[in-house]
Amino acid sequence: MSSISTSTARRRVSAEHRWLGLDKRSFPYAIFVIVVFLIATVAIPRINNAIEWDDPVQAGEQLALSDTIAFTPVTGWNVESGFRVGEGGSAVASGEATIAGDGVTFDIVPDTFSGTPAELLAQIEKVTSRTGDPTFRVEGEPITITTSAGDVGVAQTYSSVRGDGLVAAFVLDGTGLKITAFGPPTQMRAAAENINAMIASIRTTGAETDGGAG
Amino acid sequence: MSNHQVDTQAAPGSSDALRRQSDALEVSGWGERFVFIQPHNLCFWVYLVLTAIGAFQIWSFFGPRIGFYGEAFAIAAVLCGLCGVAWWLWFRHIDRWERQPRGLVLAGLVWGAIPATFAFAMTVNTAMLGIYPKLFGQDWTANWAAGLTAPFTEEAAKLCGFILLMGLAPRLVRTANDGLVLGAFIGLGFAAFEDFLYAANSTAAAFGTDPIGNAVHMSFTRIAFSFVSHPLFSALVCSGVIYLLGTVAQPRRIGRGIAFILAGMFLHFTWDDAGGLGGGNGLATTGVMLASIVLGFTILTIAFRRAAPREHQFVRDILAPEIQAGTVSSDELEALLDRKARKAFKKSAPNHRARVARNHLRRAILDLTHDVAAAKGADTETVQHSRAEVARLRATAEPGQLAGTDRAEGAPG
Numbered sequence: 109m110s111s112i113s114t115s116t117a118r119r120r121v122s123a124e125h126r127w128l129g130l131d132k133r134s135f136p137y138a139i140f141v142i143v144v145f146l147i148a149t150v151a152i153p154r155i156n157n158a159i160e161w162d163d164p165v166q167a168g169e170q171l172a173l174s175d176t177i178a179f180t181p182v183t184g185w186n187v188e189s190g191f192r193v194g195e196g197g198s199a200v201a202s203g204e205a206t207i208a209g210d211g212v213t214f215d216i217v218p219d220t221f222s223g224t225p226a227e228l229l230a231q232i233e234k235v236t237s238r239t240g241d242p243t244f245r246v247e248g249e250p251i252t253i254t255t256s257a258g259d260v261g262v263a264q265t266y267s268s269v270r271g272d273g274l275v276a277a278f279v280l281d282g283t284g285l286k287i288t289a290f291g292p293p294t295q296m297r298a299a300a301e302n303i304n305a306m307i308a309s310i311r312t313t314g315a316e317t318d319g320g321a322g
Numbered sequence: 323m324s325n326h327q328v329d330t331q332a333a334p335g336s337s338d339a340l341r342r343q344s345d346a347l348e349v350s351g352w353g354e355r356f357v358f359i360q361p362h363n364l365c366f367w368v369y370l371v372l373t374a375i376g377a378f379q380i381w382s383f384f385g386p387r388i389g390f391y392g393e394a395f396a397i398a399a400v401l402c403g404l405c406g407v408a409w410w411l412w413f414r415h416i417d418r419w420e421r422q423p424r425g426l427v428l429a430g431l432v433w434g435a436i437p438a439t440f441a442f443a444m445t446v447n448t449a450m451l452g453i454y455p456k457l458f459g460q461d462w463t464a465n466w467a468a469g470l471t472a473p474f475t476e477e478a479a480k481l482c483g484f485i486l487l488m489g490l491a492p493r494l495v496r497t498a499n500d501g502l503v504l505g506a507f508i509g510l511g512f513a514a515f516e517d518f519l520y521a522a523n524s525t526a527a528a529f530g531t532d533p534i535g536n537a538v539h540m541s542f543t544r545i546a547f548s549f550v551s552h553p554l555f556s557a558l559v560c561s562g563v564i565y566l567l568g569t570v571a572q573p574r575r576i577g578r579g580i581a582f583i584l585a586g587m588f589l590h591f592t593w594d595d596a597g598g599l600g601g602g603n604g605l606a607t608t609g610v611m612l613a614s615i616v617l618g619f620t621i622l623t624i625a626f627r628r629a630a631p632r633e634h635q636f637v638r639d640i641l642a643p644e645i646q647a648g649t650v651s652s653d654e655l656e657a658l659l660d661r662k663a664r665k666a667f668k669k670s671a672p673n674h675r676a677r678v679a680r681n682h683l684r685r686a687i688l689d690l691t692h693d694v695a696a697a698k699g700a701d702t703e704t705v706q707h708s709r710a711e712v713a714r715l716r717a718t719a720e721p722g723q724l725a726g727t728d729r730a731e732g733a734p735g
Contacts, residue, residue, distance in 0.1 A: 121362050129361075129362060130362055130363070130364050131362045131363055131364070133492075134362075134363040134364045134365045134366075134489045134490075135364055136489075137364075137365050137485050137486060137488055137489030138364035138365045138367075138368045138486070138489060139364075140482070140485055141365075141368050141372070141482040141485055141486055142368060144442075144478055144479075144482050145372060145441070145442065145482070148442050148445065148446035148475060148478065148479070149441070149442065149445045149446060152446050152449045152450060152453075153445060153446070153448075153449040155449070155453060156449040156450075156452040156453045156456075159453060159456045159457070160456070161456055162456070163455075163456075163459065163460075187460070189455065189460060190460060191460055191461060191464070192460075192461075201461070201464070201602075219527060219528050219529055220527075220528045221528060221529055221531065223531075228529060231529045231530065231531060232529060234530075235390070235526065235529060235530040238389065238390040239386055239387040239390045239391070239526070239530075240386065240387075284528075284529055286529065
């Protein structure tokens, strides 16, 4: 049996429906899809880029990293992502936090980890250099850092083609914290005191907030 | 449209029945073949370009990590793939009236898996989820952003595939039932690939210390929680679009079309925002999800029932010459199409064997309908075989009516 659609598909499009050899009757469908595609992948991302972050840290605010871990960001820096302790979030009330200020970006990623801070730092380097950024290298000797609450972690400087900075690791009650701070060298030096203060402010709260860890 | 020689002399039935059959075949597109490669069709090129963009995005997303997490990715792909195959089989089972050609179904699945997920959804979702926290804050975003993003972005992405299929196969994608079935397949491609994406992303959890364990865990979690989601939503949305646009085979019903589109989007919202709707309470969240499933399947059942009469009429018209020739009786045809008649037909069987055979007989009559449609009403060998099958099964289904068997086995017309 001959194929009906094949013959239809290969037959020349009749003159009144033809434009540059294409069947004009297919245009409305195709143009609709092109328009939706451009809105989705060009217009909306541009709108996103056009809207500035404007969510400064107010005095006395803390960000929740997990149900039981929080830290105190520098007043006036901008919260780019993160959950404030005690706000009425219900589905997710804690998780990764990113704040920016003085030309520096400060990021804390919490997740389950059962080893030591030094092991976590090694794991971070292994994963980052093998997956995200092949040029990622921690440099120099790891140093011990201590929070105000007395928790001990390790920190090292790192370099990659995407930027240089500081990476630190803590393990508190089975939760690993990967802390990165990066920015231009001058800004990093200028913000060093603030960065150290934020790392030192990490503490276990002891009381569970609403919702699960991010 | 056809270059096939229709041999009306050999086919059974009077000119009126033949006219009904030929009108139904023309309007419904039953038996039409699908050809994907259509260089003169702009939809074909748009489909190709957007699929290529999606494939490129997949490579740039997974490429850098594939060496480190390769094994976990493979396990996640197998698990999500197996789940997808199970759903594929079930959707093929419910696709009983005008069976969608395999090429068309495959084009729908690929669209859902590659361009809809990677060329559209990933980019636009990232942007939308960036806009919400800037405007409304992180907590509001955590509760509501997913449900106020995906029903618009992902349903639009999947719908674009359906619109392209309408442009590629305008004679095949015409009825509300086509929308339900093809929409489900596009949604299935999307769901299977989205589950894989989640599983692949979870490999990096816990700082990448247990990628395989995390991938397996996430695959099962996603399969358990997403099994009804995307196919259900896009079945409703695509079917609604057919009603909204109207085709030669499906009269325009604007109200019903909008209702089905909104229902699909609303279910997507309740599904994605179950956490927010449940107020962070685990039990309430599960309750919202269960209610969404019940509501979803209720609306889907209504949608299939509303779509069925149109397909039933096509079956009646396509088989009109066969009815006239006595190959199929009106009672048997009604038993195929009408739920009440089906029950009565089964109940009136003299014994269990006949009851089972009556089920098979219904299947055989549907097979005959498909074969008659594929032959465009001509009396081909396949059609003759299908007629003989109907007669053979009738002999078992109605042991006392051998005369009917003889009649059907004789050359009709």
